[in-house]
Structure formats: structure tokens, C-alpha cells
Amino acid sequence: MTKRFIIFFAVVLVGLAAFLIGRLSSQSRLVSDDRGQLALVNNSLISRFNRTEEKYATPKGPVKISQDDAYSPKLAPNGREIYYYVPQTGQIRSAPVVSANDPAGTGSALIAEIKSGLKEITWSADGKEIIAKDDASHIYHNLPTKSSKRLNQNALNPVFSKNADQIAYLYYDPATGEGAISLADPQIETFKNILNTRSTDWQIDWVGPKTLSLATDNSLFDLNIETGALTKILENKNNLDVVWSPNGQRLIFSSTDAESGESGLFVWDTADQTEANLDIRAQASKCVWSVNSTNIYCFAGSSLVTAEVDQTELEPKIIFTDPGFVRAETLILSGTEDYLIFRDSQTKKLYRLNLN
Secondary structure (H helix, E strand, O other): HHHHHHHHHHHHEEEEHHHHHHHHHHHHHHHHHHHHHHHHHHHHHHHHHOOOOOOOOOOOOOOOOOOOOOOOEEEEEOOOEEEEEEEOOOOOEEEEEOOOOOOOOOOOEEEEEOOOOOEEEOOOOOOEEEEEEEEOOOEEEEOOEEEEOOOOOOOEHHHHHHOOEEEEEEEOOOOOOOOEEEEEEEOOOOOEEEEEEEOOOOOEEEEOOOOOEOOOOOOEEEEOOOOOOOEEEEOOOOOEEEEEOOOOOOOEEEEEEOOOOOOEEEEEOOOOOOOEEEEEEOOOOHEEEEOOOOEEEEEEEEEEEEOOOOOOOOOOOOEEEOOHHEEEEEEEEEEOEEEEEEOOOOOOOEEEEEEE
């Protein structure tokens, strides 16, 4: 009896030992698995929070914003888009200055389709009306209504007023050799002659609601459209090039030095009747004013230069240098003035440059 009990007790001990060993082994595996899972989670969290964010870095230098050949570019009223004309297709298109979805500048939108192969386009301030020129004459277009009208072939150099309710232009009859600086509605259904002239050299611009700027190759005048009074501003300048400030109180002009053949840039204050040398070798047509009429940006050779024209001491500063700037033309500032847009005369494309 005692022997059987001993054998039974031994078997029980062996079974219990086997059970305990199995239990400990199972718990060890669970602990190991839990540690492994925890390690994976920790690695995932570390990787997640240490991951480098992919951000769009603003490129230094010019960035192309039009894939089409862009002619006669204009800043849209919202200040964030550029309107332009594609002569190959006759399309009027719009390209964003900067797009979050397209930072490289490859997208544009169709606004309207007009005749292809036009020579030049004059825009109204809101961009809804244009006057385009072909080999025969000028054509008025209302883009929203898709209406158009061919203007008299003797109407030259038309320019929209600031509110686009009328245009100023030179009417010249080659048969008689006589002409006039005239005002009319954009379709020239009614008109008024302001100043008689026999010259066809006048370049016309609006300075204010009642004042026109008339420029020739060597002289500049302003014309009061109510009284017809003509006042000389500049004279005896070689290859005169003029850009008025937005408020009409200043202008920058360039003229060619007879000895060196270089174009120097000057600022003229209409209130003080004073002229100051900006010490910049550039043409005025390669400059643009800030909206507050205090700063200018100019392409001088291969450099983009800026100057504060209302300072006593004019100190031009170089912002950026690029060989391609030699070909830059038609400068436009974005609405917030943080980008400069220009056209490359060789590639015919539009580019932007970050001024910050």
C-alpha cells in the first residue's frame, strides 16, 4: 500500500512539474511577444515623429509661369494672375503668379478666343475690354460679351482711361497730313478732338482723369483734356523713354548719352519740377513702379535693381543677378508686390521672381 502511494505521489509530482515548466515557458513567450510588439510600436512612433516634412522650397531665380508664347501681359484685377495673348492660337489666357497646386507654373486657363496673329493689345484696367491691332487697323473686343468692332483705320495708338469709359488716341489722315489727339468711347461711336497736330510720333498715356501724357523721341508734354492746354515737361532728350508713377506725381525717364551711347535713368518730380539722376544704366521701359509710387524696380543689364525715389540720397541696390535678365521686358509687380513678373524676349514666356 505504501509502495503504491509512493509511486502515485511521484507521478503527480512529475505531472505538476511538467505543467509548471509549460506554464512558465508560455508566459516567457508572451512577455517576449509583448516586448516585440512594444518595440515595433515605439519604432513606428519614433519614425512618424522624426519624419522630414516635404515642403515646397521657393526657388531662387526666375521661374517660368507660362508654357505658351505670351504677348501683352497684364496683371489681373485680383493681383494674383497674369492675362496674356497667344498669337499662334488667338487665345487670351490667364496664368497664376503662384499656385499651391502648381508651384512650378505649368498651368493656365482660357479666357477668350479672338483673331490669331495680332500685333499688339491694349487692355482696359479691369481686363474685360481690349483693343488689338492687325495689319489693317485696330479692333475693339469686349471679352465677356464676345462682341467686337473694327475701328477706323486712321485711329492710332489708342489707350484706355483708368475707368475704361473712354479712350485717347491719335487720329491721323495720311491723305491730308492732318490729325488730332482725340477722346472717344472705346468703340469710337462719338468723339472729341482735343489738340490738332500734323505729327504721327505721339505716344499717349493717361496721367490722371483730366491729363494726358504726350511723348516723342526727344520731348514730353502733358495735355489738359478739358482746356486743351499743352505744357512741356522735358525736351532735348535722345531716345526718350518715359514711365509714369501710379499717382501721376512722378515719372522716371531714360535718355541716351550722345558721347557714351549709354542710357541713363532719371526721376522727375512734377510738383517741384526737379530732375534727379538715379545712377542706373537702364531704359525706363525696363522699370516698374511700386503701387505707392515710391520705389522702382529695374532690369539694368544682368541685374535687378531697386531704388527709393523719395529719398534725399538715391542709393540703388542690386536684388538679384542673372544673365537672362538682359532679355527681360514688360515688368509687372504682383498685387502684394512680393513677386516681379516679366517676359523673356527670346523664349517669349513669362517668368516670376520672388522679391523676398
